[in-house]
Amino acid sequence: MRKTFLPFSPPLIGEAEVREVVDTLHSDWITTGPKTRAFEKAFARYVDAPSALALNSCTAGLHTALLALGVGAGDEVVTTPMTFAASVNVIEHVGARPVLVDVEADTLNLDPDKVAAAVGPKTRAVVAVHYAGHPVELDAIRGLAEADGLALIEDAAHALPARYKGQCIGSGDNAASFSFYATKNMTTAEGGMLTGSPELLEQARVVALHGMSRNAWNRYDEKGSWYYEVMMPGFKYNMTDIQAAIGLHQLDRLEGFQRRRREVVAAYHEGFGDMEALELPVERREVESAWHLYVLRLRPGRLRIGRDAFVRELGERNIGASVHFIPIHLHPFYRDKYGYTPDDFPVAFSNYERMLSLPLNPRLSDEDVADVIEAVRDIVTHHAR
Numbered sequence: 001m002r003k004t005f006l007p008f009s010p011p012l013i014g015e016a017e018v019r020e021v022v023d024t025l026h027s028d029w030i031t032t033g034p035k036t037r038a039f040e041k042a043f044a045r046y047v048d049a050p051s052a053l054a055l056n057s058c059t060a061g062l063h064t065a066l067l068a069l070g071v072g073a074g075d076e077v078v079t080t081p082m083t084f085a086a087s088v089n090v091i092e093h094v095g096a097r098p099v100l101v102d103v104e105a106d107t108l109n110l111d112p113d114k115v116a117a118a119v120g121p122k123t124r125a126v127v128a129v130h131y132a133g134h135p136v137e138l139d140a141i142r143g144l145a146e147a148d149g150l151a152l153i154e155d156a157a158h159a160l161p162a163r164y165k166g167q168c169i170g171s172g173d174n175a176a177s178f179s180f181y182a183t184k185n186m187t188t189a190e191g192g193m194l195t196g197s198p199e200l201l202e203q204a205r206v207v208a209l210h211g212m213s214r215n216a217w218n219r220y221d222e223k224g225s226w227y228y229e230v231m232m233p234g235f236k237y238n239m240t241d242i243q244a245a246i247g248l249h250q251l252d253r254l255e256g257f258q259r260r261r262r263e264v265v266a267a268y269h270e271g272f273g274d275m276e277a278l279e280l281p282v283e284r285r286e287v288e289s290a291w292h293l294y295v296l297r298l299r300p301g302r303l304r305i306g307r308d309a310f311v312r313e314l315g316e317r318n319i320g321a322s323v324h325f326i327p328i329h330l331h332p333f334y335r336d337k338y339g340y341t342p343d344d345f346p347v348a349f350s351n352y353e354r355m356l357s358l359p360l361n362p363r364l365s366d367e368d369v370a371d372v373i374e375a376v377r378d379i380v381t382h383h384a385r
């Protein structure tokens with residue numbers, strides 16, 4: 001058995017990031033400045049985005065997108081229960097009603113047929129989450145949104161980088177929000193990036209910085225650079241150059257990170273492929289997953305152990321595991337406000353009960369990966385039915 005604890009998802013920060021942060025601290029720009037602008041440009045180039053806006057979180061990006069699109073009180077927004085609370089909290093923040101629909105059994109992503117069935121006269125937008133880094137069925141969901149005049153907002157927190165039919169997630173004109181939280185595929189400690197058309201991001205820039213309009217600077221040129229106008233009570237969501245300093249170098253290293261993630265995924269697939277008690281994560285033919293998470297699902301008929309005990313036993317073997325996610329409709333706020341019961345979204349609920357996420361990050365050595373495989377196989381063998 002492994003001697004030291006293997007953490008689930010530690011960050012991988014190099015000396016280049018450290019030097020760039022120190023350089024930033026020695027410069028005159030510590031908050032939003034040249035490094036943030038350079039990071040936006042580099043990021044947009046990387047995901048082939050029409051335009052990019054650096055913010056202090058993915059949550060801020062989702063909230064900003066909803067506001068920039070004018071989604072608010074009386075509106076409905078269709079989204080998934082199989083996500084982190086942030087994706088749905090922002091819908092509450094703008095005063096709209098989240099309408100949850102169930103997910104597809106293989107990818108655990110939004111089911112386009114269920115989205116179609118949930119669209120009504122009040123529906124204004126769809127928030128589509130690329131769960132675990134596997135893109136949603138974008139053609140179907142885009143088609144629906146276009147047919148019904150809905151805005152599409154992608155929660156791309158896990159989807160850096162991911163492709164759907166050859167196109168990078170984030171390359172569309174619609175809003176897509178990425179996360180650089182400490183556990184994500186690349187990090188700035190806290191941070192996010194909103195991509196979309198230049199017109200949309202022009203609105204978003206105003207929303208995300210106090211509602212201050214920079215266009216005013218052009219329109220009232222003779223007043224000089226001190227002049228601005230507040231167009232709405234906006235938010236304070238800008239990224240700092242200290243964060244961007246980290247992001248610039250993380251982005252440079254992302255291809256390498258992804259190569260290692262895919263090697264680990266291949267080793268897990270190989271290591272678990274013969275175990276009937278385990279259902280392995282899929283990657284559909286038309287996509288390239290970002291492999292943010294490796295989500296195993298237990299087959300209860302084949303095991304005398306449940307998910308909670310399985311995660312505990314992994315911990316006892318010094319392997320950090322986690323669960324993504326506790327479905328939104330089980331959380332007290334949403335359960336009580338909308339009167340949900342667990343079986344309202346049976347695919348999300350039944351899969352939640354048997355899922356766990358294994359360590360998947362570029363810091364894993366071959367020995368670490370072998371330790372995880374050995375621990376999982378050992379637990380399955382001990383508790384096989």
Ligand SMILES: *Cc1c(COP(=O)(O)O)cnc(C)c1O
Pocket residue numbers: 056057058059060083084086087129155157158178179180181191192
């Ligand atoms: C992490 C995460 C977010 C929030 O990202 P922050 O950058 O921490 O705001 C949103 N959605 C999903 C699916 C996430 O996993």
